[in-house]
Amino acid sequence: CLSFSWLPSLLSCEYAPVCIDSEGKGYQAGQGYADDLNPQKICTCNADGTFSCACPDDNMICSGGSSRWTDEETCESKCVRDPGYCYSAGDPHYLTFDGKYYDFHGVCTYQAASCGDFTVYFKNVDLHGGPPRYTQR
Numbered sequence: 001c002l003s004f005s006w007l008p009s010l011l012s013c014e015y016a017p018v019c020i021d022s023e024g025k026g027y028q029a030g031q032g033y034a035d036d037l038n039p040q041k042i043c044t045c046n047a048d049g050t051f052s053c054a055c056p057d058d059n060m061i062c063s064g065g066s067s068r069w070t071d072e073e074t075c076e077s078k079c080v081r082d083p084g085y086c087y088s089a090g091d092p093h094y095l096t097f098d099g100k101y102y103d104f105h106g107v108c109t110y111q112a113a114s115c116g117d118f119t120v121y122f123k124n125v126d127l128h129g130g131p132p133r134y135t136q137r
Contacts (some may be wrong), residue, residue, distance in 0.1 A: 019046070019051055019075065027045035027046060027051075031044070040075040041054065042113075056076075058070075084097035084098070094110075094112075094122065097113065107125060107133060109124070
């Protein structure tokens, strides 16, 4: 108890706050407040004296092949496509982001992916000056 007082047949206690916010207001563990910069975000007092701030679960359901993503600054959620993978191996075999399989045997460079100023190329070269070809990395 921080302080106590005797009342007729009742002992009253005030407990020291566990967490103190930036404005000096005290909170017990489990109590919270809406964030000043983003009222959708709720900050909750933890037993160790720290606050955890999080966006509420908006129960958004995304279709197959996509997952919910939430911007932790704005608490805006949207469905985004699940990550994709591609690869090139061997004599040159390719698997595309959409799961399709190809063989390309020419001596050439293929653009596998691009986004803004980021581009991925696969370059087919001859092995020992002639076929078979392989993807140079």
